[in-house]
Amino acid sequence: MSKEIRDVFIIGGGINGTGIARDAQGRGLTVTLAEMDDLASATSSASTKLFHGGLRYLEYFEFDLVKKALIERETLLKAMPHISWPMRFVLPYHADMRFESTTPAAKLLTRVMPWMKGRRPAWMIRMGLFMYDHLGGRKILPGTKTLDLTRAPEGAPLKEKFRQAYEYSDCWVEDSRLVVLNARDAEERGAIVLTRTKVTSAERTGDHWTIETEDMNTGATETHLARSIVNAGGPWVEDIVRAKVRLNTSEGIRLVKGSHIVTKQLFDHGKCYFFQGEDGRIIFAIPYETDFTLIGTTDMEFEGDPADAACSDEETDYLLNFANQYFEQTLAREDVVWTYSGVRPLFDDGAMSATAATRDYVLSLDTAGPPILSVFGGKITTYRKLAEQSLAKLLPALGSKSGDWTAEVPLPGGDFPVDGFDALVAGISTEYPFLDPFWARRLVRAYGTEARAILASAKSAEDMGESFGATITEAELRWLMDKEYAQTATDVVWRRSKLGLRLTSDEIERIENWMNTARLAQSS
Ligand SMILES: Cc1cc2nc3c(=O)[nH]c(=O)nc-3n(C[C@H](O)[C@H](O)[C@H](O)COP(=O)(O)OP(=O)(O)OC[C@H]3O[C@@H](n4cnc5c(N)ncnc54)[C@H](O)[C@@H]3O)c2cc1C
Numbered sequence: 001m002s003k004e005i006r007d008v009f010i011i012g013g014g015i016n017g018t019g020i021a022r023d024a025q026g027r028g029l030t031v032t033l034a035e036m037d038d039l040a041s042a043t044s045s046a047s048t049k050l051f052h053g054g055l056r057y058l059e060y061f062e063f064d065l066v067k068k069a070l071i072e073r074e075t076l077l078k079a080m081p082h083i084s085w086p087m088r089f090v091l092p093y094h095a096d097m098r099f100e101s102t103t104p105a106a107k108l109l110t111r112v113m114p115w116m117k118g119r120r121p122a123w124m125i126r127m128g129l130f131m132y133d134h135l136g137g138r139k140i141l142p143g144t145k146t147l148d149l150t151r152a153p154e155g156a157p158l159k160e161k162f163r164q165a166y167e168y169s170d171c172w173v174e175d176s177r178l179v180v181l182n183a184r185d186a187e188e189r190g191a192i193v194l195t196r197t198k199v200t201s202a203e204r205t206g207d208h209w210t211i212e213t214e215d216m217n218t219g220a221t222e223t224h225l226a227r228s229i230v231n232a233g234g235p236w237v238e239d240i241v242r243a244k245v246r247l248n249t250s251e252g253i254r255l256v257k258g259s260h261i262v263t264k265q266l267f268d269h270g271k272c273y274f275f276q277g278e279d280g281r282i283i284f285a286i287p288y289e290t291d292f293t294l295i296g297t298t299d300m301e302f303e304g305d306p307a308d309a310a311c312s313d314e315e316t317d318y319l320l321n322f323a324n325q326y327f328e329q330t331l332a333r334e335d336v337v338w339t340y341s342g343v344r345p346l347f348d349d350g351a352m353s354a355t356a357a358t359r360d361y362v363l364s365l366d367t368a369g370p371p372i373l374s375v376f377g378g379k380i381t382t383y384r385k386l387a388e389q390s391l392a393k394l395l396p397a398l399g400s401k402s403g404d405w406t407a408e409v410p411l412p413g414g415d416f417p418v419d420g421f422d423a424l425v426a427g428i429s430t431e432y433p434f435l436d437p438f439w440a441r442r443l444v445r446a447y448g449t450e451a452r453a454i455l456a457s458a459k460s461a462e463d464m465g466e467s468f469g470a471t472i473t474e475a476e477l478r479w480l481m482d483k484e485y486a487q488t489a490t491d492v493v494w495r496r497s498k499l500g501l502r503l504t505s506d507e508i509e510r511i512e513n514w515m516n517t518a519r520l521a522q523s524s
Contacts, residue, residue: 046342070136413448
């Protein structure tokens, strides 16, 4: 059977794989992407969900990485004002704070001012924030200011000793929705997106690659041909290089696990806290899904299958103790309603500690035959730039000269002004008066202008079909299955949405049953 030879075959449906797929297909290349599980089932749904420069990386003198990410924040915000929004970060400061810190900045400080050992003085934080405000330029996001915590509402949930704080800007992003929207956009432009499809081997055959895949639902195998491969396997990138493609290279990956805990809402303002710990690390406490607070992350070397990463009791206690240094209220294990964990695929640059390993990415192109590009590391924040740079490396080998295009083009549903979220919610609430405020906001946050396509001609809640709890209905499930590659209830309640925080196990089971029946009906 003669098969079409695609230009690019992408292994991995995380943010990097889907971002590259969208960019490449939009340049007129023909793209196939294979993801062995659900889209964003690995690291790309387990992040802290920030489009950020990474304030703490300044202490590691990672100025290029921070600058690149800071510049990118506003570009991304404009392309997806539904799933991303500005957030203010409150960094409490206390003169008695002491830190064990081995960062280059702390070491330099100790060398030139030995009496400062163990401290992160206020002027150093202010200097860092000044750089953060100016390194990347800002048009949308407001700059840093000082807060008097004895008066400001942000001081209320904190221990009394915290009387002063700095407040700066970064952005929130719904990480797994970002992945799905990139995949959808790629598919709408002509890409083939295969989920639950594992790449089992790939070999160079003349001027192209022959790639074998296995359907993880049925066990069926298939052969694909492509002129190039992008290995965007995240934590599996090294496994793909060595076991699936069998390249001869010494490049490696370092797996660093990061876990988060979720509690009921701990404070009622919309700002996020940036807490500094005595161990030199930092954690965030972030308003989450309206009624919850997200606390994370940890940083631990990881060995084993990245799919098995889970938040340990030790990590839960670490995060609780860390937060308890700051919050007036004492948190205990019983307060934790959900945890999640992911593995950072960091390029192995020989750094001593997990916290110190570089967060920047490395793109490695092997041209000993048809090309293969492997992606090591990367942040959610830099995915679009990473895609551009990946294509800059790959295009010459494919003889294509197309230019960058993704900076100004909104993702599906994001075609409204960056400050237009409330107006869109108001408009949709007027058009569909049966929506309560929670439902309307949730739909617009998830689908932006495409919420209208889900609501369609509905005149009442009943017109949306069966309701499964927490405002999720048959109409939405149908959309998620038809347009967003959802196959299981887990895909829906923990990745396309976070409704798992609100639904009972019975309700989730009803969703699973409904989806199974719908799938059977589709295939018969
Ligand atoms: C705790 C934590 C917090 C973070 N917070 C932030 C943050 O706030 N902001 C930020 O910018 N970044 C953050 N990051 C970093 C960011 O999440 C990752 O860099 C990014 O998600 C990596 O995406 P990826 O596509 O490379 O990998 P992944 O999302 O892991 O995708 C790789 C995919 O490849 C698939 N795959 C592997 N092998 C095969 C195969 N043989 N066949 C088919 N498919 C295969 C896997 O199933 C997986 O879905 C965080 C990371 C962690 C762990």
